Amino acid sequence: VTGDRGRPAVTVDVVALALADRQLHVLLVQRRYEPFAGSWALPGGFVDAGERLDEAAARELEEETGVEVPALEQLAAYGDPGRDPRRSTVTIAHLATLPELAGPAAADDAAAAEWVPVTRALGKGRARMGLAFDHARIVGDAVARVAAGLEDGRYAFGLLPPTFTLAALRGVYEAVWQVPLDPANFRRKVLGSRGFVVATADVASSGPDGGKPARRYRAGRTPRLDPPMRRPG
Amino acid sequence: VTGDRGRPAVTVDVVALALADRQLHVLLVQRRYEPFAGSWALPGGFVDAGERLDEAAARELEEETGVEVPALEQLAAYGDPGRDPRRSTVTIAHLATLPELAGPAAADDAAAAEWVPVTRALGKGRARMGLAFDHARIVGDAVARVAAGLEDGRYAFGLLPPTFTLAALRGVYEAVWQVPLDPANFRRKVLGSRGFVVATADVASSGPDGGKPARRYRAGRTPRLDPPMRRPG
């Protein structure tokens, strides 16, 4: 609407998600410059000509937070007029899933980088952060995509280390879906889908309250649940 | 790689799908100008600043083919370098589903507009058309999206007129999934998902070979199959 000549610009943004403390967290940066200087936002930035979109997203993520990811999945494009107050901008949102809250380090045009519980980022209830641009909507769409994708097992292993117990895998579902699942039936469901997970030799040590040590598993060659697991409710 | 300074341009493309003769068809235009002049391609074009992406897609569709649609769904963004030989371009692909082969009329920078069976557009077998840009990939992704979405009933009604018989609805599934479905079980499945379809008063007339006239239905208030229908195979 101002300062813009002709065509929209192209940016990429990254919704990096990870689990901690039984809660989904999203990686945010505090903006150093206008617009929305001081506000929290998704890491992202302009795409260079000749650059693949997912490469641009990975580059921006690394530049602004120091976090490196092996792969990014495209989520959607957001291009509503007015989403950027300065010029017409289309952003291609990407999704990254990490097994832990990989140490963020602010750099580039970000004043800070931090993992934030998605409930807080989206301001359910009182403490709303008021993310820059339409980033709250993008984060919401990303979480919805992960929740839906878990039905056939997608994203589950991205949120876990290479080997994990079935309790940890179940914890992913319970954290994202916000429902408790029956451990016995979950176990049968997961093990019944051949090629989804395979047992490893070693077992995890018991927790502080005891309990039988659990076997460790890793993702199988066909990391999809078939038939899918339906979300209760 | 030539003529481009700095940032990629933004375009929209439309995959318009409709059923005819028990086959999915896609609406293509023959390009009048370079690049790919003379080749068949998806309708689409540049996005103006201040324009919503879906609006731009609807505008380009109407300008190039004369076809108007009530709504477009975003599919994905395609931005690989080299997908446009002249300059770096990111396109946001959109999906439209129509109840019939709405009369196409070439205009604007399209030399012709035509509905083409997707099997032909994608060149399975011999007669490959060689769509411009990466449009073959985009069409393939769109068809895959529709096939997957049918599991919970999405897209089914977009490919049908406001009222339809259950045989017509089943025909949508059989055409897209390329499998025969048991009419009896299909009927029970569809009617058992409350709010998916509702019966109307009138019945269709029998076909040329006779048969009991079928009741007409329309989409219900909750046009989703729950639980979803699984694709055989």
Added chain:
DNA sequence: CCAAAAGTGTTCGCAATACACCCATGT
């Protein structure tokens, strides 16, 4: 011994499948 978590067994009910059968219409 007790609590807690892993892992197994069992029952019940629903939903998908396969297929037989009846109904209404055109030729």
Added chain:
DNA sequence: ACATGGGTGTATTGCGAACACTTTTGG
């Protein structure tokens, strides 16, 4: 009459929900 497609009935089967029960650890 017969072919054709709409529509109903029914036996079987597999899976998911619920929950009791056993096993193995820490305190």
